[in-house]
Amino acid sequence: MLPEYYYLTLSAILFSMGAMGVLIRRNAIIIFMSVELMLNAANLAFVSFARMHATINGQIFVFFVMAVAAAEVAVGLALIVAIFETKQSIDIDQMNSMKG
Amino acid sequence: MKWDDLFAILPLVVISTWAVVLVLVDIVIPRDRKGITAALAALGLIFALYFTLPQYNRHLVAFNGMVIVDGFSAFLNTLFLASGLLAIALAYGFLKRNNIDRSEYYTLMLFSISGMMLMGIAADLIIIFLALELLSIPLYVLAGFARPRLDSEEAALKYFILGAFSGGFVVYGVALVYGATGSTAIVEIIQAVVAGKAAMVLLTIGAALIMVGFGFKVAAVPFHMWTPDVYQGSPSPVTSFMAVGAKAAGFAALLRIFVSAFPYLSVSLVPILWLISALTMILGNIVAIAQNNIKRMLAYSSIAHAGYILMAVVTFGKGSAAIDAVSAALFYLLAYALTNFGAWSVVIALEKSEGRGLLLQDYAGLGKKYPAWAAAMTVFMLSFTGVPPTLGFLGKFYLFRSVLEGGFIGLAIIAVLTSLVSAYYYLRVVVIMYMQDGEPVVEGDIWLKVAAGATAVLVVVLSLFATPLLQWAAQATLQSGL
Numbered sequence: 231m232l233p234e235y236y237y238l239t240l241s242a243i244l245f246s247m248g249a250m251g252v253l254i255r256r257n258a259i260i261i262f263m264s265v266e267l268m269l270n271a272a273n274l275a276f277v278s279f280a281r282m283h284a285t286i287n288g289q290i291f292v293f294f295v296m297a298v299a300a301a302e303v304a305v306g307l308a309l310i311v312a313i314f315e316t317k318q319s320i321d322i323d324q325m326n327s328m329k330g
Numbered sequence: 331m332k333w334d335d336l337f338a339i340l341p342l343v344v345i346s347t348w349a350v351v352l353v354l355v356d357i358v359i360p361r362d363r364k365g366i367t368a369a370l371a372a373l374g375l376i377f378a379l380y381f382t383l384p385q386y387n388r389h390l391v392a393f394n395g396m397v398i399v400d401g402f403s404a405f406l407n408t409l410f411l412a413s414g415l416l417a418i419a420l421a422y423g424f425l426k427r428n429n430i431d432r433s434e435y436y437t438l439m440l441f442s443i444s445g446m447m448l449m450g451i452a453a454d455l456i457i458i459f460l461a462l463e464l465l466s467i468p469l470y471v472l473a474g475f476a477r478p479r480l481d482s483e484e485a486a487l488k489y490f491i492l493g494a495f496s497g498g499f500v501v502y503g504v505a506l507v508y509g510a511t512g513s514t515a516i517v518e519i520i521q522a523v524v525a526g527k528a529a530m531v532l533l534t535i536g537a538a539l540i541m542v543g544f545g546f547k548v549a550a551v552p553f554h555m556w557t558p559d560v561y562q563g564s565p566s567p568v569t570s571f572m573a574v575g576a577k578a579a580g581f582a583a584l585l586r587i588f589v590s591a592f593p594y595l596s597v598s599l600v601p602i603l604w605l606i607s608a609l610t611m612i613l614g615n616i617v618a619i620a621q622n623n624i625k626r627m628l629a630y631s632s633i634a635h636a637g638y639i640l641m642a643v644v645t646f647g648k649g650s651a652a653i654d655a656v657s658a659a660l661f662y663l664l665a666y667a668l669t670n671f672g673a674w675s676v677v678i679a680l681e682k683s684e685g686r687g688l689l690l691q692d693y694a695g696l697g698k699k700y701p702a703w704a705a706a707m708t709v710f711m712l713s714f715t716g717v718p719p720t721l722g723f724l725g726k727f728y729l730f731r732s733v734l735e736g737g738f739i740g741l742a743i744i745a746v747l748t749s750l751v752s753a754y755y756y757l758r759v760v761v762i763m764y765m766q767d768g769e770p771v772v773e774g775d776i777w778l779k780v781a782a783g784a785t786a787v788l789v790v791v792l793s794l795f796a797t798p799l800l801q802w803a804a805q806a807t808l809q810s811g812l
Contacts, residue, residue: 238509245502252495261491268498272505279509288508291456295501298463302494305467309474309490313483322491325484328559 237278245271258310258320269299338392338399341378341385341407342447348374349440356433364433368422371436375414375443382407389809391453395515398453398809405660405806406450406582409667413574414443416671416781421567423775424678430476430565439571442468446579455504455514455540455591458583462500462547465579466493469572473564481685485563492556496546503539506532516591523594530595537592537599547580548636551609561629566681569625570674573632574667581639581663585656588646590808596647603644604741610637611748619755623688624677627755628670631714634752635666638729638745645736653807658725658732661803665713665725665789672785673710676703679774679782687771693759694768703772704763706786711756713789716749721793728800 244267251264273292280288314320336343352370359366385404392399417439425431445465452458470493474486508514510532511522522528545553561569592599614634621627642659645652680696680703681687697704713722726749733742774782792799 241505245498248498249495252491258487258491262494265491265494265498268495269501272498272501275502275505275509279505282509283512285512287514288505291504291508291514294456294460298460298497301463301467302497305470306490306494309470309483309486312474312477313487316478316480316483322487325487327481327484328562 234278234282237274241271241274241278244268244274256321256323258313258322261322262306262310265302266299269295332392334390335392335397337385338390338397338451341382341411342444342451344378344381345374345411345440345447346444348377349437349444352437352440353434356437359433364431365422367433367436368418371440372415372418374440375411375418378447379408379411382411387805395517396454396457397451399451400809401806402582402586402656402660402808403450405803406578407447409578409660409664410443410446410450410575413571413578413667413671414439416785417567417571417575419777419781420570420671420675420678421565422777423773424565424567424681424778426775427773428476428565428683432475435472435475438468438472442466442472442571442575446575446582449579449582452583452586453516455507455516455519455587458587459497459501459504461579462543462583463497465576466497466547469493469568469576472568473560473572475568476565479684481563482565483563485560488556489560489564492546496543496553498543499539499546500543503536503541503543506536506539508536510536516587519591520593533592534595534598537588537595538602540587541584541599541603544580544584545606548577548584548640549633550606550636550640551613551633552606554610554613554633554636557633558626558629561632562623562625566625566674566678569629570671570678573628573674574670577632577636577639578663578667581636581643581659584640584643585646585659586808588643589652589656593647593649593652600644600647603640603646604738607637607640607644608741608744610634610640611744612637615748615751615755618752621755622690624690624693624759625688627690628673628677631752631756632670634748635714637748638726639663639666641733641738641741641745642729644738644741645733648736651732651736654735655729655732656808657803657806658728660806661800662725662729664799664803665721668785668789668792669710669713669720669722672706672782672789673714675774675778675782675785676707676710679703679772679778680770682771682773690759690762691766691768692770693763694766694770695763696768696770696772697764698767699770700772703774703782706782707763708760709786709789711759715753715756717753719790719793721789721796724793724796724800 248267448461476482618630713720
């Protein structure tokens with residue numbers, strides 16, 4: 231059995247990758263996937279902490295986070311499809327109709 | 331389930347059940363009579379308000395410490411429900427005029443309000459995260475409500491990406507707090523810290539991540555980049571609702587978490603919060619000067635006001651001063667909510683289709699042609715600036731005083747100076763309305779007029795008879811949940 235420390239390091243790396251992905255990638259779908267990576271990093275942290283504290287709470291929270299992530303997928307993909315219909319592009323550098 | 335549990339979430343149950351039923355009922359309402367849906371949604375809000383009133387002066391913990399009813403939650407619930415009513419009044423005519431009178435607006439708004447109310451009563455970090463998402467997801471859809479208009483869709487996508495991003499920070503922060511203390515309940519977090527069983531470094535990082543996440547939600551600098559675009563692109567009634575509801579809910583969570591759960595982290599977190607608050611006030615007020623579009627100007631103004639309210643969060647480790655600051659922040663939120671809805675109702679009255687009629691120049695001549703609308707706008711601008719006799723003045727007065735009480739003199743000085751700067755761009759609107767000539771056209775329906783008139787009168791009259799209101803806010807204290 232690996233110590234929890236390993237899982238927590240992996241979760242921190244995944245979270246950083248997700249956050250960096252949101253900041254540097256330009257395609258809306260990739261950005262969205264990076265956000266999901268952040269949420270799943272949190273899930274991994276929850277599960278490892280749950281084992282560390284020997285409580286079940288952390289594992290239950292993962293279900294909540296997964297449900298929320300699914301709801302976000304439903305709304306987010308719909309928004310991306312809607313904007314693709316209007317603009318024929320999902321590059322967020324081109325989302326510049328408003329200035330000031 | 332005990333009766334107390336049901337009592338605690340009754341307003342929430344009413345609103346969410348009402349929203350679900352309203353979706354179904356809406357099917358049988360004919361396309362050209364969607365006013366019925368609006369009226370039904372308003373009725374639901376009034377019912378929920380009725381069930382909120384018995385929660386005043388009560389203190390109870392329900393669902394094993396997941397949910398708490400106290401003065402703080404009752405005050406915020408009332409604020410959210412009242413802003414829902416105002417948002418319906420602002421939306422009805424606007425949606426019809428712009429041919430986007432899809433009745434989903436009202437149900438989505440009810441769902442969003444249920445999220446805000448859950449935020450008010452949440453006493454567990456995981457409930458706070460769920461409430462955050464419950465209030466945000468309907469707002470993403472509402473921001474894109476004017477589709478296929480491009481700026482509305484863009485606003486929705488930007489709001490969605492930044493909202494989901496900030497949600498990621500919050501949930502990772504919650505995970506770290508859970509790891510540090512073994513629990514996500516606010517009471518148990520503080521117990522673990524007092525007992526010395528918490529891993530303080532991990533707890534501090536977790537708290538900082540939660541702070542970043544909610545910094546996005548309340549539009550604090552440097553997490554504010556999305557605000558101007560989203561506020562400008564979203565349909566105006568949605569923006570007004572977003573500026574009040576989402577912001578108040580974000581502050582509800584920040585105040586609840588930091589004052590009740592993290593007072594012992596104040597040494598490491600106060601300098602960061604101090605800086606964020608100061609930067610938010612300075613940047614919001616200075617960039618607002620350069621704006622020509624009234625929606626963008628109000629967006630930067632809302633950033634500046636977030637900076638003022640953040641000052642209350644800065645005092646979170648100061649014991650009794652923090653309690654006063656929470657009351658002052660709630661009073662400020664109330665003043666801000668009324669003023670904000672009033673100002674947006676004037677913006678909506680002057681807005682034309684395709685986003686025209688939103689430049690400051692379009693307000694020229696309003697004083698001559700529509701003296702009542704111009705007078706109302708003047709009241710709102712003075713209240714935003716903080717000039718007596720308006721609620722905005724009292725809000726600023728009590729907030730600044732509680733910040734001084736907490737010993738943050740530098741922050742209070744920055745707040746006063748930036749308020750002076752803000753007078754420039756708020757009063758410029760008044761000058762344009764009265765001193766310049768123009769031919770503005772106002773298209774206000776009866777509900778919009780009622781909303782603008784009522785908020786204008788309330789902003790002035792409540793400031794003259796403010797004692798009961800101040801007592802009401804003073805009773806809205808956070809309870810520890812023990």
